[in-house]
Amino acid sequence: MVHLSPSTRSFPVCSTFHAAAVDTMSTSATAAAASSTSLSSSATRRYCRSSSPASRVPVTLRRSLPSRLVSSPSSRSPVAPVCATASPGGGGGMAEARKKLLIFDAEEYLAESLAKYTARLSEESAAERGAFTVALSGGSLIKALRKLAEPPYLEAVDWSKWHVFWVDERVVPKDHADSNYRLAMDGFLSKVPIPASQIYAINDALSAAGAADDYETCLKQLVKDGVIAMSQITGFPKFDLMLLGMGPDGHVASLFPGHPIVNEKQKWVSYIKDSPKPPPERITFTFPMVNSSAHIGLVVTGAGKAGAVHKAFSDKQSSSDLLPVEMVSLQEGMLTWFTDKPAVSMLSSI
Numbered sequence: 001m002v003h004l005s006p007s008t009r010s011f012p013v014c015s016t017f018h019a020a021a022v023d024t025m026s027t028s029a030t031a032a033a034a035s036s037t038s039l040s041s042s043a044t045r046r047y048c049r050s051s052s053p054a055s056r057v058p059v060t061l062r063r064s065l066p067s068r069l070v071s072s073p074s075s076r077s078p079v080a081p082v083c084a085t086a087s088p089g090g091g092g093g094m095a096e097a098r099k100k101l102l103i104f105d106a107e108e109y110l111a112e113s114l115a116k117y118t119a120r121l122s123e124e125s126a127a128e129r130g131a132f133t134v135a136l137s138g139g140s141l142i143k144a145l146r147k148l149a150e151p152p153y154l155e156a157v158d159w160s161k162w163h164v165f166w167v168d169e170r171v172v173p174k175d176h177a178d179s180n181y182r183l184a185m186d187g188f189l190s191k192v193p194i195p196a197s198q199i200y201a202i203n204d205a206l207s208a209a210g211a212a213d214d215y216e217t218c219l220k221q222l223v224k225d226g227v228i229a230m231s232q233i234t235g236f237p238k239f240d241l242m243l244l245g246m247g248p249d250g251h252v253a254s255l256f257p258g259h260p261i262v263n264e265k266q267k268w269v270s271y272i273k274d275s276p277k278p279p280p281e282r283i284t285f286t287f288p289m290v291n292s293s294a295h296i297g298l299v300v301t302g303a304g305k306a307g308a309v310h311k312a313f314s315d316k317q318s319s320s321d322l323l324p325v326e327m328v329s330l331q332e333g334m335l336t337w338f339t340d341k342p343a344v345s346m347l348s349s350i
């Protein structure tokens with residue numbers, strides 16, 4: 001455990017300056033009996049655009065995740081947990097208690113831990129609700145997910161329970177080089193047997209405004225169908241997992257610093273036409289959506305992100321200049337930062 005300097009907010013930090021990756025799971029592993037929620041893929045298909053991946057691996061029979069994939073304090077496999085979330089040292093409130101910072105020596109270990117984290121959340125959600133709803137961003141995150149498409153996760157995960165969404169998407173054709181759908185499909189989704197009807201791409205024939213409305217309508221139907229849960233606390237959909245990246249300017253999803261969209265309070269999905277990061281037209285989940293998620297995995301690597309990471313972990317004197325990443329504040333979930341040493345290099349006590 002590494003403690004941050006007094007100038008830095010108290011925050012649980014798990015440091016992994018050795019050859020083992022960290023198990024990120026310190027939240028409840030309780031898996032209730034499988035819910036009786038009825039998930040109708042055919043009903044879903046009526047309302048949402050889903051797409052077939054370019055290729056599929058054969059559907060594998062699901063087995064329980066091997067016990068070595070499920071963290072326990074006594075486990076000491078090469079990917080065993082080396083730390084658990086600590087209570088914040090003080091002053092941070094509940095939102096602070098719902099955050100963890102993991103630091104990896106190498107991207108390889110980060111990818112292994114991210115796969116384990118995602119597989120475990122998938123298993124828990126499938127057991128509790130009969131579905132696993134996961135929303136992806138674009139960027140380097142997708143490459144970091146690659147190990148999910150490899151043994152043992154490829155065989156062990158119950159891919160039939162997965163429902164895949166995009167936290168944000170560029171408004172371009174799905175086969176465009178800038179498409180987050182294409183990025184995820186090429187790098188991850190085409191390699192795992194998720195039913196095509198459970199991969200929810202945006203309607204790329206619409207304008208940005210139309211695509212955002214259409215995606216929100218899609219999500220509303222999936223809430224009605226019982227696929228997506230609702231947060232009783234916020235009144236917004238509660239995804240089982242959102243996987244985010246962060247830009248050097250502190251943006252997350254397509255929620256950029258200083259853009260009015262960061263203050264959206266009503267809509268589930270909104271759009272921008274002036275993104276500072278190309279391409280300019282995007283749709284994005286709004287902050288009420290992001291902050292209603294049950295879990296967020298935030299993958300942040302590289303020295304270019306160090307400034308924003310430093311700000312995110314510094315004492316906040318005012319709420320007027322918050323970076324978007326600082327506005328990620330889960331109401332009832334757990335935010336886990338997956339970082340490397342260059343990304344945290346400006347944190348003085350790391």
Ligand SMILES: O=C(O)[C@H](O)[C@@H](O)[C@H](O)[C@H](O)COP(=O)(O)O
Pocket residue numbers: 137138139140141168169170180244245246247248251252253254277
């Ligand atoms: O489509 C997008 O542009 C993303 O959703 C965006 O929010 C991305 O995740 C960050 O910019 C981090 O990207 P990198 O990890 O590639 O730096």
